[in-house]
Amino acid sequence: MKICYEPIGVMHCGIKKPADAPRFYSISEVKGTIEVFAPFLEGLDALAEYERIVVLFHFHLSKGYSLKQKSPSGRVKGVFSLCSPMRPNAIGMSILKLVAVDPPFLSVDNVDLVDGTPILDIKPYKPIDHQ
Amino acid sequence: MKICYEPIGVMHCGIKKPADAPRFYSISEVKGTIEVFAPFLEGLDALAEYERIVVLFHFHLSKGYSLKQKSPSGRVKGVFSLCSPMRPNAIGMSILKLVAVDPPFLSVDNVDLVDGTPILDIKPYKPIDHQ
Numbered sequence: 001m002k003i004c005y006e007p008i009g010v011m012h013c014g015i016k017k018p019a020d021a022p023r024f025y026s027i028s029e030v031k032g033t034i035e036v037f038a039p040f041l042e043g044l045d046a047l048a049e050y051e052r053i054v055v056l057f058h059f060h061l062s063k064g065y066s067l068k069q070k071s072p073s074g075r076v077k078g079v080f081s082l083c084s085p086m087r088p089n090a091i092g093m094s095i096l097k098l099v100a101v102d103p104p105f106l107s108v109d110n111v112d113l114v115d116g117t118p119i120l121d122i123k124p125y126k127p128i129d130h131q
Numbered sequence: 132m133k134i135c136y137e138p139i140g141v142m143h144c145g146i147k148k149p150a151d152a153p154r155f156y157s158i159s160e161v162k163g164t165i166e167v168f169a170p171f172l173e174g175l176d177a178l179a180e181y182e183r184i185v186v187l188f189h190f191h192l193s194k195g196y197s198l199k200q201k202s203p204s205g206r207v208k209g210v211f212s213l214c215s216p217m218r219p220n221a222i223g224m225s226i227l228k229l230v231a232v233d234p235p236f237l238s239v240d241n242v243d244l245v246d247g248t249p250i251l252d253i254k255p256y257k258p259i260d261h262q
Contacts, residue, residue, distance in 0.1 A: 003138070003249065004134065004136075005133075005135075006132060006219075008220065040198065040211075040219055042199055042209060043199075045199060047211050047212045049212070050212065067173035068174075077176055078173060078177055079174040081175075081177040081255050082254075083254060083255070087252060088137075088171055089136040089139065089187075091136070091222070093187065093224065093254065095259055121220050123211065123213075123214060123224065124211075126157070128157050128258075
């Protein structure tokens with residue numbers, strides 16, 4: 001069963017290769033811009049009300065995967081216990097600070113995505129304890 | 132540009148149709164089981180150390196989308212400001228409580244996925260403020 005998607009946007013930022021990316025969004029101070037493609041712009045309505053957004057993206061530079069990998073601490077763990085880009089389905093999720101909405105551009109902070117990353121979806125971020 | 136994935140597992144639970152699903156995982160008290168498919172079982176190593184997991188899945192019953200939709204409060208908003216399953220790319224994200232790991236099964240709580248939902252990825256959940 002194949003499930004296929006098409007990008008709704010693309011990341012623009014100063015991180016030009018994976019080795020330059022912060023290890024995780026929560027420790028990143030990199031600013032960037034998500035460009036949302038023209039057919040989807042109406043979908044941005046009311047997004048500016050949120051402080052943070054969930055960004056789902058495709059790890060486009062990732063080739064293949066291993067089920068067990070070294071974590072940043074050096075310990076070998078299962079891939080589902082890790083945020084590694086080398087996953088069976090190379091989908092990434094980052095929670096980014098939404099600084100401004102100026103369609104087609106979203107200014108964001110805490111970026112840990114490489115420049116040129118295809119964006120698959122954007123959702124409002126709602127902290128678990130504040131529903 | 133098409134990006135294609137294949138399910139790594141499937142959701143089993145008592146929610147048999149979308150109308151029966153709680154509006155959001157954080158308010159759900161539904162328990163369920165994620166079955167991880169055989170080729171990916173090694174990837175579960177060390178997952179039991181996490182209290183919550185990020186589950187990415189395909190809204191398999193969703194047909195089409197609108198860029199503006201009614202929110203649960205009745206207000207019309209852009210799809211990227213909503214958690215609606217009718218999205219340009221029908222990917223869902225839920226943060227579920229991980230009760231037990233007994234491969235190939237993960238017992239989970241806070242389920243808001245319909246029975247039979249294809250699972251695309253599992254990641255450890257790390258609260259933003261506790262990195």
